[in-house]
Amino acid sequence: MDGAANDQVVTLDLRSGQTIWERDARPFARPTLPPVSNLRTDVIVVGAGITGAFLAERFTREGRKVAILDRHMPRRASTAASTALLQWEIDAPMLELEGELGFEAAAAIYRRSVAAVRGIGHLAADLGNAADFSWRPTLFLAGNELGPADLREELRLRLKAGIEGEYLGPGDLAARFGFDREGALLHAGSAVAHPMNLANMLLSAALSRGATLLSPALVVDYDTTSQGVSVRTEAGLQVDGEILVLANGYELPPFVEARVHRITSTWAFATRPQAPGVLWPDEALVWEASEPYAYMRSTTDGRIVFGGEDEDIQDADRRDALLPEKIATLRGKLAALVPAADTTPDATWTGFFSETEDGLPLIGAVPGRPRTFAAFGYGGNGITFSAIAADMIARLAAGQDDPAREWFAVDRG
Numbered sequence: 001m002d003g004a005a006n007d008q009v010v011t012l013d014l015r016s017g018q019t020i021w022e023r024d025a026r027p028f029a030r031p032t033l034p035p036v037s038n039l040r041t042d043v044i045v046v047g048a049g050i051t052g053a054f055l056a057e058r059f060t061r062e063g064r065k066v067a068i069l070d071r072h073m074p075r076r077a078s079t080a081a082s083t084a085l086l087q088w089e090i091d092a093p094m095l096e097l098e099g100e101l102g103f104e105a106a107a108a109i110y111r112r113s114v115a116a117v118r119g120i121g122h123l124a125a126d127l128g129n130a131a132d133f134s135w136r137p138t139l140f141l142a143g144n145e146l147g148p149a150d151l152r153e154e155l156r157l158r159l160k161a162g163i164e165g166e167y168l169g170p171g172d173l174a175a176r177f178g179f180d181r182e183g184a185l186l187h188a189g190s191a192v193a194h195p196m197n198l199a200n201m202l203l204s205a206a207l208s209r210g211a212t213l214l215s216p217a218l219v220v221d222y223d224t225t226s227q228g229v230s231v232r233t234e235a236g237l238q239v240d241g242e243i244l245v246l247a248n249g250y251e252l253p254p255f256v257e258a259r260v261h262r263i264t265s266t267w268a269f270a271t272r273p274q275a276p277g278v279l280w281p282d283e284a285l286v287w288e289a290s291e292p293y294a295y296m297r298s299t300t301d302g303r304i305v306f307g308g309e310d311e312d313i314q315d316a317d318r319r320d321a322l323l324p325e326k327i328a329t330l331r332g333k334l335a336a337l338v339p340a341a342d343t344t345p346d347a348t349w350t351g352f353f354s355e356t357e358d359g360l361p362l363i364g365a366v367p368g369r370p371r372t373f374a375a376f377g378y379g380g381n382g383i384t385f386s387a388i389a390a391d392m393i394a395r396l397a398a399g400q401d402d403p404a405r406e407w408f409a410v411d412r413g
């Protein structure tokens with residue numbers, strides 16, 4: 001794998017190309033920091049991407065002192081590459097989760113996910129929606145992994161879990177959305193946002209409540225004991241705290257032994273703003289039950305963001321070299337789905353991505369590391385998992401249990 005590694009640190013070449021968000025992201029309002037030598041806080045968060053942002057917002061809302069450290073400028077790593085579909089439908093269909101964990105667990109995970117997206121919506125409303133958050137329905141199209149009969153069974157489970165939705169056959173799907181597929185599930189309750197602005201909104205709220213942000217600050221050493229935690233940066237700064245939360249994204253410190261996860265690569269592009277009438281009804285989020293899969297959303301200025309074509313590649317040079325080929329494939333898929341669309345790319349990008357074998361995130365206590373929690377929200381809906389991570393870790397750190405503790409355990413598998 002690319003990048004550097006020692007026994008405490010892994011760094012990766014996370015992404016390349018230019019994402020659509022970097023062009024118009026709200027500038028990060030960074031407070032002037034007093035020069036710090038060593039710092040004492042309650043909660044140390046490593047990582048100022050969307051996950052660290054949710055954590056910092058949550059802990060400062062609870063009145064805790066938080067220090068956030070990042071080796072980059074905030075929200076410029078994987079978060080800037082995200083296409084930011086905020087879906088409660090996770091990579092693992094309920095059908096699959098039911099088979100592995102039983103119906104009650106599958107239903108609880110899906111309901112938690114629904115609540116997480118709703119919670120992001122409430123936060124956006126409370127914090128002035130500086131995140132371009134907007135509610136959207138989702139259309140989950142039948143594909144080579146789940147056909148019409150599987151989707152009907154998936155819907156049966158979702159309804160049984162109390163999640164409303166409907167199945168559209170090919171006629172309804174074509175009449176209501178203009179898509180030529182064998183069938184689809186239609187649900188409400190998902191959303192989109194501008195990922196960098198969403199992180200900005202949350203980090204700004206945390207900073208306004210007194211959080212300290214140190215960036216760029218590469219954490220090279222983690223020391224965790226039952227008495228307290230401390231991290232040390234490459235520049236020699238030490239931060240001491242009560243709790244350490246790892247929100248390093250895909251750059252897991254090597255001491256986090258996560259057997260069920262692996263790095264893959266993914267590609268995406270944004271079109272120019274489309275002509276009036278080209279975008280589909282309600283600008284639903286569209287994704288498909290296929291391997292390889294594709295997905296799309298629209299932006300506030302009428303562009304289509306289209307992505308997918310994930311491949312098991314861990315080499316950044318190979319990933320980057322495939323960009324033209326992958327974008328050509330994705331353009332073809334967009335043209336097939338929305339024949340009237342102008343598929344000319346205005347921004348193209350690629351990045352590492354991370355998956356787990358069961359489609360669930362790694363959230364919770366880090367085995368063998370006292371007072372240390374991991375917040376690795378993997379998968380196509382990593383941002384939804386980031387919001388869940390903030391909720392779960394706040395509970396676990398307060399000594400409460402959480403129903404998802406075992407399902408999301410970092411050392412499962």
Ligand SMILES: Cc1cc2nc3c(=O)[nH]c(=O)nc-3n(C[C@H](O)[C@H](O)[C@H](O)COP(=O)(O)OP(=O)(O)OC[C@H]3O[C@@H](n4cnc5c(N)ncnc54)[C@H](O)[C@@H]3O)c2cc1C
Pocket residue numbers: 009010046047048049050051052069070071072073074075076077078079080081082083084085086087217218219220247248249250251266267268307350351352353375376377378379380381382383384386
């Ligand atoms: C192309 C693409 C499309 C995606 N689309 C979606 C989508 O539509 N919906 C969705 O929900 N998710 C999507 N995802 C996934 C989502 O983007 C990620 O789950 C999310 O951005 C991860 O955020 P994070 O904060 O955990 O990681 P990051 O944004 O990578 O932040 C982690 C931070 O930790 C810092 N860090 C790491 N190690 C250290 C260290 N030792 N010292 C200091 N700092 C450190 C890094 O510098 C980085 O800034 C997509 C991902 C990609 C690549």
